[in-house]
Amino acid sequence: MPRFGLLPGARWTALRNTETISKALKPVPSPAPAVCAPPIITEDDESLRDRLRRRRRTEWKRKQRGQTFLDNLIVSIRGGSGGDGCVAFHREKFKPIGPPSGGNGGRGGDVYIMPTPHLTTLSGIAKRIRGNPGANGQGTWQNGKNGEPLVIKVPLGTVVREIPRGDSRHSPDEWEAEEESMQGLNTGERLQKMRDSRWVHYPRYGQTNLTRDSFKEAEQSLYAQERERRYARRQRELQSPIYHDLDKELNTSKSIDAPLGARHREPLGYLVASGGSGGVGNPHFVSQENRAPKFATRGQPGERITLALELKILADVGFVGMPNAGKSTLLRALTGGRAKSEVASYAFTTLNPVVGIVRVAADGTFEGGVRAGRVYDETVLEQQQEFERVQRGDYANALTRNQTEERRQTLRVNTDRGGYHFDLAETFRFTIADNPGLISNSSENIGLGHSFLRSMERSLALAYIVDLSGAAPWDELLVLCNELEKYQQGMSRKARIVIANKADLLGGDGDPAAVADAKAKLSRLERFVAEWMVGGDGRYLDVVPVSAKFGQNLTRVVGLMRTYVQEARDRLIAQAPKELDVVRPEQLMSSPTEGRPEARDITRHDGRALSS
Numbered sequence: 001m002p003r004f005g006l007l008p009g010a011r012w013t014a015l016r017n018t019e020t021i022s023k024a025l026k027p028v029p030s031p032a033p034a035v036c037a038p039p040i041i042t043e044d045d046e047s048l049r050d051r052l053r054r055r056r057r058t059e060w061k062r063k064q065r066g067q068t069f070l071d072n073l074i075v076s077i078r079g080g081s082g083g084d085g086c087v088a089f090h091r092e093k094f095k096p097i098g099p100p101s102g103g104n105g106g107r108g109g110d111v112y113i114m115p116t117p118h119l120t121t122l123s124g125i126a127k128r129i130r131g132n133p134g135a136n137g138q139g140t141w142q143n144g145k146n147g148e149p150l151v152i153k154v155p156l157g158t159v160v161r162e163i164p165r166g167d168s169r170h171s172p173d174e175w176e177a178e179e180e181s182m183q184g185l186n187t188g189e190r191l192q193k194m195r196d197s198r199w200v201h202y203p204r205y206g207q208t209n210l211t212r213d214s215f216k217e218a219e220q221s222l223y224a225q226e227r228e229r230r231y232a233r234r235q236r237e238l239q240s241p242i243y244h245d246l247d248k249e250l251n252t253s254k255s256i257d258a259p260l261g262a263r264h265r266e267p268l269g270y271l272v273a274s275g276g277s278g279g280v281g282n283p284h285f286v287s288q289e290n291r292a293p294k295f296a297t298r299g300q301p302g303e304r305i306t307l308a309l310e311l312k313i314l315a316d317v318g319f320v321g322m323p324n325a326g327k328s329t330l331l332r333a334l335t336g337g338r339a340k341s342e343v344a345s346y347a348f349t350t351l352n353p354v355v356g357i358v359r360v361a362a363d364g365t366f367e368g369g370v371r372a373g374r375v376y377d378e379t380v381l382e383q384q385q386e387f388e389r390v391q392r393g394d395y396a397n398a399l400t401r402n403q404t405e406e407r408r409q410t411l412r413v414n415t416d417r418g419g420y421h422f423d424l425a426e427t428f429r430f431t432i433a434d435n436p437g438l439i440s441n442s443s444e445n446i447g448l449g450h451s452f453l454r455s456m457e458r459s460l461a462l463a464y465i466v467d468l469s470g471a472a473p474w475d476e477l478l479v480l481c482n483e484l485e486k487y488q489q490g491m492s493r494k495a496r497i498v499i500a501n502k503a504d505l506l507g508g509d510g511d512p513a514a515v516a517d518a519k520a521k522l523s524r525l526e527r528f529v530a531e532w533m534v535g536g537d538g539r540y541l542d543v544v545p546v547s548a549k550f551g552q553n554l555t556r557v558v559g560l561m562r563t564y565v566q567e568a569r570d571r572l573i574a575q576a577p578k579e580l581d582v583v584r585p586e587q588l589m590s591s592p593t594e595g596r597p598e599a600r601d602i603t604r605h606d607g608r609a610l611s612s
């Protein structure tokens with residue numbers, strides 16, 4: 001029995017015509033017998049698929065030219081609309097004609113914006129946000145409930161700006177939106193629509209109300225109030241447009257001198273759009289002339305605001321390096337694996353900045369350094385190894401956290417100093433941002449674009465990461481330095497250190513000739529840095545060879561970074577004691593670097609052109 005299938009391109013509508021049915025159907029061969037066994041997916045297939053997926057993601061990201069890194073977002077916000085007032089008359093046994101008893105509508109919920117350290121991207125924020133509406137009033141003087149406030153949580157370091165009127169990105173306010181919705185209507189229709197959106201009438205009394213003087217007066221006064229509100233809004237927009245630099249967490253603890261028993265309210269953040277007032281019920285319109293008003297007002301629409309959110313990640317130290325230099329590996333090594341930055345051997349693994357915290361003890365020990373012997377390999381390989389460990393049952397007899405603690409106390413020794421324990425007293429902490437790789441012409445939005453460079457503007461210090469095993473790490477440095485300068489003049493003066501990574505690849509297992517070569521390369525890099533690269537305060541940049549993968553020489557890096565951060569913080573306090581919250585990087589630097597050579601067209605040690 002032949003099976004039939006739809007000819008490619010034949011539309012289902014064609015099947016209505018019976019004549020075309022025979023044309024639309026064609027015999028198709030019977031399917032191959034079902035294979036019972038599931039297809040065997042080898043490990044190679046898995047990794048190939050994984051690599052292809054990553055490649056697609058990177059390519060897509062590159063095509064967006066930095067547009068998808070959500071550090072810039074336009075949000076249009078609407079406060080909650082107020083609830084409608086109610087038209088009702090009191091009814092009771094033996095009281096058939098009671099007084100007006102319509103309740104007022106509830107106020108629309110306000111919209112607040114609040115910084116939180118638990119977020120690192122703006123990607124979870126909707127582009128249109130609407131506050132909660134107030135509830136409508138009801139009979140027997142029942143007022144509607146106010147709308148709950150809505151809090152938009154944004155990452156720390158977000159700058160909030162109101163988009164001014166006239167800007168193409170500005171979305172219309174309440175009145176402009178109403179005007180737009182009435183386009184094409186004649187005067188009578190417009191008036192009718194405006195009345196419908198402002199008034200509630202007692203059933204079947206709409207037309208009767210309109211002719212009453214008391215209604216006309218009420219309408220006049222409503223429009224007058226609206227004009228005042230509109231004028232006040234324009235004034236506010238001109239005189240104090242919304243601007244918040246959310247670089248500090250809001251204090252959530254109760255003040256110590258708060259009265260006993262005072263309720264603690266969680267801070268909501270900064271108000272950005274107020275909710276509309278609720279409409280008033282019909283008792284509001286009682287007058288000598290009209291003892292039983294049969295109209296009430298509707299709730300006002302909430303404020304409409306358009307905000308531009310810009311995320312400038314706040315990290316004390318920012319990493320600047322070419323793709324594959326080992327920035328993510330270094331961040332993971334410095335944070336003891338806490339910072340979940342992806343590591344892989346292809347360019348542009350890191351697509352968005354990742355911030356990690358380095359915790360340092362009084363003796364210079366840092367959290368990542370206490371787990372001696374740990375290798376920070378590529379994340380896929382680590383996952384694979386972890387999976388194998390689980391499969392082998394290595395964790396079956398592992399001690400629980402309480403057991404470990406007990407054991408430590410009984411033995412009075414520190415048996416476990418790795419993992420997520422950092423049992424030394426932490427005396428200093430700073431944050432590091434691992435940024436996507438920078439390539440030649442990144443400042444012109446090539447590669448992953450320059451959106452992440454904006455985040456670096458705020459770092460107190462920058463660290464260049466170069467691949468020491470490459471053919472010419474000094475050329476990499478030049479490109480990095482020039483790109484920073486091209487993006488913002490004077491930015492490269494924030495750099496304090498050159499970290500020469502992958503030092504473990506040099507030295508060829510102790511072969512004297514290879515060791516001599518490695519030393520020569522390092523001293524050439526040092527000479528280059530001494531000759532061409534001067535920090536903002538006129539000092540030369542430190543050059544430190546490390547191996548991020550094997551955690552070698554990292555204590556020195558942490559020690560130096562700690563000094564830079566401490567110095568910069570002290571300087572900030574000294575220079576701007578009253579404006580501590582304003583980071584002014586240009587104040588940190590004093591002497592310009594001159595005579596720096598131009599970026600050259602260079603190729604990397606692996607032969608790839610940098611200007612791709």
Ligand SMILES: Nc1nc2c(ncn2[C@@H]2O[C@H](COP(=O)(O)OP(=O)(O)OP(=O)(O)O)[C@@H](O)[C@H]2O)c(=O)[nH]1
Nearest residue numbers: 323324325326327328329344348349350437548549
């Ligand atoms: N031998 C050795 N390999 C390293 C070292 N540091 C990083 N690698 C390897 O270098 C490759 C790239 O490392 P990543 O940390 O992803 O480099 P990245 O600079 O973050 O790269 P992008 O995110 O693409 O800009 C990985 O295969 C790492 O395992 C090191 O110190 N020694």
Ligand SMILES: [Mg+2]
Nearest residue numbers: 327328349350
């Ligand atoms: Mg990376």
